[in-house]
Amino acid sequence: MNKTVNINLANSLFHIDDAAYDKLRRYLESVKRSFAGTAGSDEIIADIEARVAELFLEKMENERQVITQKEVDAVINIMGQPEDYMVDEDIFEDQPKSSSSKTTSTSRVKKLYRDTDQKYIGGVCSGLEYYLGFDALWIRLIFLLLGIFTGFGFIAYILLWILVPEASTTSQKLDMTGKPINISNIERKVKEGFDDVADKVKNVDYDKMGDKVKSGSKTFFDTIGDIIMFLFKVFGKFIGILLIIVGASTLIGLFIGLFTVGIIDVVHLPGLDFYDIVNTSGAPVWLVSLLLFFAVGIPFFFLLYLGLKILVNNLKSIGNIAKFSLLGLWLVTVGVLIALAVRQAAEFATVGSVSVKEEWVMADNDSILIQMNNSDYDLTMDRVHFGRMMLAYDDNDTPILVSDDVRFDIKKSKDTIARLNIRKDSHGPTFEKARERAKKVDYGYNINGNVITLDDYLTTVSENKARQQEIRTTVLIPEGTIVSFGEYVSGHVGRSTKNDRDYYRSDIIDYTWIMGSDGELKCQDCPVKSFEYDDDNDGKIIINEDGIDIKINDRDEKGKIIINEDGIDIDVQDRNESFKLKVDEDGVEIKTEDDN
Template sequence: MNKTVNINLANTLFHIDDDAYNKLRRYLESIKRSFAGTAGSDEIIADIEARIAELFLEKMENERQVITHKEVDQVINVMGQPEDYMVDEDIFEDEPKKSHTQSSTTKGKKLYRDIEHKYIGGVCAGLEHYLGIDALWIRLIFILLAVFTSGFGLIAYILLWILVPEATTTSQKLDMRGEPINISNIERKVKEGFDDVADKVKSVDYDKVGDKVKSSSKTFFDTIGDIIMFLFKIFGKFIGILLIIIGAATLVGLFFGMFTVGLFDAVHFPGVDFYEIVNTTGAPVWLVSILLFFAVGIPFFFLLYLGLKILVTNLKSIGNIAKFSLLGLWLISVGLLIAFGVRQAAEFSNTGSIHEKEQIALQNPTDTLVIKMNDNDYLYSRDDVHFGRMTFTYDENDKRILISDEVEIKMRKSEDSLVNITVRKDANGSSSLAARDRAKNIEYGYEIVGNQIILDEYLTTDVSNKARHQEVTTTIHIPEGTVVRFEESTRGHIGRGISNDQDYYRSSIIGHVWKMDQDGELKCQNCPENVDEEDTHGKNKIIINEDGIDIDIKDETDSFEMKINEDGIKVKAKD
């Protein structure tokens, strides 16, 4: 029958038999003697006792279990004997220090929050020890997750802050680093802490402190100043985080766009088609995408770097060579983009025109001449990418072409008794000759069917001609006395300046029958008759349609007063 003893070890109650207790007592007394007179000896002993209590708890199956001689021997085997570490450091300064850790049980790392190197909660600093990755990269990962995963990184950080314990004791700090928790490491860790404190004490300017104490404690205004400085620091940290988010998000977007759209064309974006429509510099899209990446990305990289400098005070510099190399690369990229832009702008600096004139003979000159557009919408399937009114389409042979509805119709009096059609094709170019060549490549046609002139609704050109404000103006010259009518299909294509006795503007002439007089003016044959002058005296007419606003004042003595304000439009006639 063995006698048991209750002991309190590191504020934990244990039941231990008498023989095991005596051995444990002698062991602890030898440790105390070994560290007698050592700086921080009390803290070393307390940490050793806490570690022994932790090892006892790991070996107990229930709280009533009695600690025996066997458990004490196992703990001593892990912790080591004090004499194993008693080495003259001056003699063996160049030799590796003997340690019992080689025969000790080595445990894996445990996840703790490192509050000694924390920035907010010590989560990233603790993960640095656990994963072996620099805390700076872990912080960047959390920031990127917070930006690109709808705040998941922030939520994960807060959860780890709440759930992961902080490393407060020496044993926990050694456990966090994966170092064996024995007498030697506990002693070393505690001494490191005391050395840090000693260095801080030695670096104190005692004269300055004495003067400050003599002068008085902090005044109210000093406290206000400290609060303001604290707020400024918080604001600076916020600016740093904001710069990191903006810089990282922009770089990621540019990097993704350069590789998927610019280099490999893995993702089809309308912007690439738009580039194909307008580009005449000869620079491929992959080259422009790389230049844009450097021209835009390098400033945002330095923005990201500035944010890191604000947050991490001991961040290493990237070096002058890297800085000047990036600056040179940025200048080259910007210079090439400007050169491409100037060359592109030159493509719109000149306008060239060609004229194609044809005389036609109508089968029945006395019949009404009908002007209509060729309804060939079904021939083309247009894309959604536009430059002005020009876009991509495919012809009946599935050939990709450029198409535009920039087609205008004008009406003039003929100098002879025949109907003449003049087609003017316009385009822009870097020179007048280049513009004329591009205008010649415009494909546009019409046909005469009986007394109908059927004009193409669209002009087309090859994609190699690019979009350079190509347009077609068809002028129809008709003899005096010719009756003409514009059909509904010409709406949107009627040009300005068709003189008529009704002063109708552009599309308003559609649907009426007109006759060319000797002065080159169209006379309406079926328009409503004018109201008597006495009935219109003091009255006015306003017509609002797709062509704009038409205000008709019959009497020169009459006038209009129009006011537009937040209540709407007020129109008032006054004598």
């Protein structure tokens, strides 16, 4: 049984066993003794303790974990012993280090920070110099040129200024340069800072410094930079809140959709029958729901994480392993969804057809009536549809597919034989499979004398899947055949039916027609087209079912001409002369003013 103690290291609380605590205490005391009397020793010790605390946090799996001698030895091995480093490195900086030194000589992975020690405005370019290995001068020129010619340079600089943290601590400055964070490098970095301060104190121009103190302690760029940073921090906080709201709401919606649709499918609750009808990929609905959850949810999770990073400065990173794992999972998910979508789309690549034909002889100038058999199914669009296809149940409660995609056209037969050609169409991945589906389409019709009755719907078994099945019927009738329409025909007349009135196909059902020699239907009882003309001189011409009515009223001239079923009636009044001519079944009647 080991005794544990609680310690506060760099403002972080740790649970450590007694033996590990003694070893860590002796190590830190030896470090303090080695830097006693050294310039900046307090800052060096503080940075070393902060680094030790950071290493402990990296090795801890949870907050209650107790630190043992194993973790202390690992940290000491990384940091190194004080006696392993030369006290005055500046004197021997050209001399190679002893091979017995435990200093880690390998470079660490660099992290991107803003270097405010070498900044002009925000320290972005000087930070990129360490991260990319290019001179900061060239990076500044690139930002300037992109900003002048495209505007992107200014935007990118401002975004990096907002999002990239400043290298303020010694550990962050070492992370920025990629150097190991150990005792030697921490000491060197702190001493460099003190040397820079000493050089600035030696070379200071007190007259100029006095002027600066009088004019203000901040430079122009610092003042402008503080203002811009304040505005963009406010804007950044707003963006962070917006990203959190969007990401969180989307993830919540995806969770609800996953657990409702997925669970309904797993326990086979009703409501998802239609998915099985339209799906041919073989993937169950719960699997598709899970794939969609990852494909959509992972990007929005990173949006949520980005929003939290903007709002919370000390938010702990999820780690590169988690990031790359999520990225890999997202790529796999998107790839599987694309494969399923391609497989689904292939089901509509080809159209196959089968035909049913009927023939019968018609007498000259015979008549024919075309009507539709009203459906017993509710085909309203407020129900679940796939195109024109709908899931319904027959009298035995067997699920079937019903569609009202039924059309017929009327064309001229080449002889005295009337023909009925019913074509069943369906889609499929190949022509053969499409024809097999078309054969399974059920469609009813009846020919009773001169009456043709067609169903206004088609049906097929649910196992046949919804593949845009349709019925296209052609009625071929001899020249001179009179055609009329019965009930429920509206909406089922095809585009290929021609008529001499240029009526829209749904408008021809209210009239009686006769098949002409040119293949067009000639209307027998359509109203005469009305025509009315009115010029600027008060003249008017009216042509309608009442006949032709011409009225003349030009200055002092008045006249009227009427041509209808009663004959021709002309009445002219020219100044002081009047003339009237009437031609009808009684003969010709002429009257002038003298006759009165």
